[in-house]
Structure formats: structure tokens, C-alpha cells
Amino acid sequence: MTRTRPTYPRLTEREAEIMEMLWENGPQFVREMLTRYPDPKPHVNTVSTTVRILENKGYVAHETVSGSHRYHAVASPSDFAGRSLAQVIKNYFRGSASAAVSALVEEEKITVDELRQIIDMVEQHKND
Structure with a gap:
């Protein structure tokens, strides 16, 4: 039996950057992601919004740790x-x-x- 891969909506360039961070570095908080960006770094709200969009698209999920969300890749x-x-x-x-x-x-x-x-x-x- 052939295993079908899930289909995911298309990613923007910014979304793809975050996915690469999660694939390469594992689960992270938004503030950790920010440290990986070169200067000038995007605003924390920009990264947070992008991660939530990725979550809505089904690419990432989160776990709550001490009241904060730590995000991890769902898509490979x-x-x-x-x-x-x-x-x-x-x-x-x-x-x-x-x-x-x-x-x-x-x-x-x-x-x-x-x-x-x-x-x-x-x-x-x-x-x-």
C-alpha cells in the first residue's frame, strides 16, 4: 500500500525561513528564532505572527512551556x-x-x- 504524503499550502519566503530554522535546530520559542536572524532582525511580532500562520497551515505545532509556546515542525x-x-x-x-x-x-x-x-x-x- 502506498503511503500518501500530506499536502501543505504554499509557503512564503519568510515562512520557509522559519521552517528551515525548525528543521535545523529543533523546537524553539519565538525569541530563540529571533536570535538566528541576521541584522536587521525582524520584529518579534512579525516572527510570532508568521509562526502562527504556519501553525494554521499545518506546518508547525506548539507545546506550552512555562506559559510560552515552543514551536516544532510537523511537516518534514x-x-x-x-x-x-x-x-x-x-x-x-x-x-x-x-x-x-x-x-x-x-x-x-x-x-x-x-x-x-x-x-x-x-x-x-x-x-x-
């Missing part, structure tokens, strides 16, 4: 990465995965060994 990076990649292919390569791979080849961003690994994965998936 792979949930986000697959959706983001599909969006990039749709928006910039007219929905063609081969055009995206061709661009990587032309810009020398992918090696022959990596291409062989991709072919092996496609063939293995086809045989499953």
Missing part, C-alpha cells in the same frame, strides 16, 4: 522539497522534468554519475 523537509521542486519545474521548465535536468547538465550542476544514479532510481521504481 521532504514534504516541502517535493512540492517545491514540482513548483519550480512547473513555473520555469513548462512542466518538463527533462528540461530541468537538461538545464542542470548545461550549467554543469550535475555529474554523469549523478545522472546514472537518477536513471537507476527511475528503472528501479518502474520495476517495483
Whole structure:
């Protein structure tokens, strides 16, 4: 039986930054998140509002610790990465995965060994 991944609403750039913080550093309070931003740091209310939006979208959840909310990621990076990649292919390569791979080849961003690994994965998936 194939496990379906949950679908999540699209993220803004600011929301994606916070998700990266949570994935890389684990559960955090808003004030901890603020320390990770470069100067000029956003206002605490901006970060707090963004985290609550992420919670409403289903990306994060919180636990109450000493009266404050500590937020943690519910969505995994792979949930986000697959959706983001599909969006990039749709928006910039007219929905063609081969055009995206061709661009990587032309810009020398992918090696022959990596291409062989991709072919092996496609063939293995086809045989499953």
C-alpha cells in the first residue's frame, strides 16, 4: 500500500525561513528564532505572527512551556522539497522534468554519475 504524503499550502519566503530554522535546530520559542536572524532582525511580532500562520497551515505545532509556546515542525523537509521542486519545474521548465535536468547538465550542476544514479532510481521504481 502506498503511503500518501500530506499536502501543505504554499509557503512564503519568510515562512520557509522559519521552517528551515525548525528543521535545523529543533523546537524553539519565538525569541530563540529571533536570535538566528541576521541584522536587521525582524520584529518579534512579525516572527510570532508568521509562526502562527504556519501553525494554521499545518506546518508547525506548539507545546506550552512555562506559559510560552515552543514551536516544532510537523511537516518534514521532504514534504516541502517535493512540492517545491514540482513548483519550480512547473513555473520555469513548462512542466518538463527533462528540461530541468537538461538545464542542470548545461550549467554543469550535475555529474554523469549523478545522472546514472537518477536513471537507476527511475528503472528501479518502474520495476517495483
